[in-house]
Amino acid sequence: TQKPSTDGSVDDNEKGDVADISPLVGIIMGSDSDLPTMRPAAEILEQFGVPFELTIVSAHRTPDRMFEYARAAHKRGLKAIIAGAGGAAHLPGMVAALTPLPVIGVPVKGRCLDGVDSLHSIVQMPRGVPVATVAINNAVNAALLAVRIIGASCPTYLDAMAQYMDDMRVSVEKKIDHLGTTGWK
Numbered sequence: 001t002q003k004p005s006t007d008g009s010v011d012d013n014e015k016g017d018v019a020d021i022s023p024l025v026g027i028i029m030g031s032d033s034d035l036p037t038m039r040p041a042a043e044i045l046e047q048f049g050v051p052f053e054l055t056i057v058s059a060h061r062t063p064d065r066m067f068e069y070a071r072a073a074h075k076r077g078l079k080a081i082i083a084g085a086g087g088a089a090h091l092p093g094m095v096a097a098l099t100p101l102p103v104i105g106v107p108v109k110g111r112c113l114d115g116v117d118s119l120h121s122i123v124q125m126p127r128g129v130p131v132a133t134v135a136i137n138n139a140v141n142a143a144l145l146a147v148r149i150i151g152a153s154c155p156t157y158l159d160a161m162a163q164y165m166d167d168m169r170v171s172v173e174k175k176i177d178h179l180g181t182t183g184w185k
């Protein structure tokens with residue numbers, strides 16, 4: 001496996017260097033038109049040093065590929081799948097039906113209906129087949145959740161998440177200091 005870049009291509013400089021790193025997270029999406037929305041997930045995983053792969057798998061246009069991908073995912077060593085889709089967004093739910101891995105769904109906002117169609121398609125799963133659904137277009141949270149899932153059994157990623165949370169607190173506190181307060185603490 002070569003380290004994928006955030007646009008799904010492989011950087012020539014990376015070839016050979018990281019050939020043995022197996023991806024822990026799979027980022028899949030229904031169409032290349034989802035890439036601008038899903039790319040931030042890849043950026044977060046890069047930031048945390050989580051090996052990942054990124055590709056297009058469409059529930060409707062490439063159903064056989066979806067079956068193959070989802071059925072093999074855990075055997076290839078993936079620990080979580082982030083699936084983004086828009087409109088009649090069946091990809092996350094169908095993948096969750098086919099894999100025992102945790103699936104995180106990202107509702108992608110399409111050209112109509114403000115992404116509520118995608119949200120409802122992904123979040124309204126039947127009992128027994130969970131998809132952890134994040135907010136519309138919030139691929140960042142999908143990746144952070146994937147890091148937490150992996151971190152539950154890997155102290156390196158757990159510590160990195162604790163650090164991320166602390167950095168976030170500090171950055172908000174700086175803004176509070178900058179803004180000042182009016183009558184409260």
Ligand code: RP5
Binds near residue numbers: 029030031034084
């Ligand atoms: C879904 O249909 C994709 O996930 C995408 O969000 C939406 C539109 O796809 P394109 O027509 O832009 O390829 O399957």
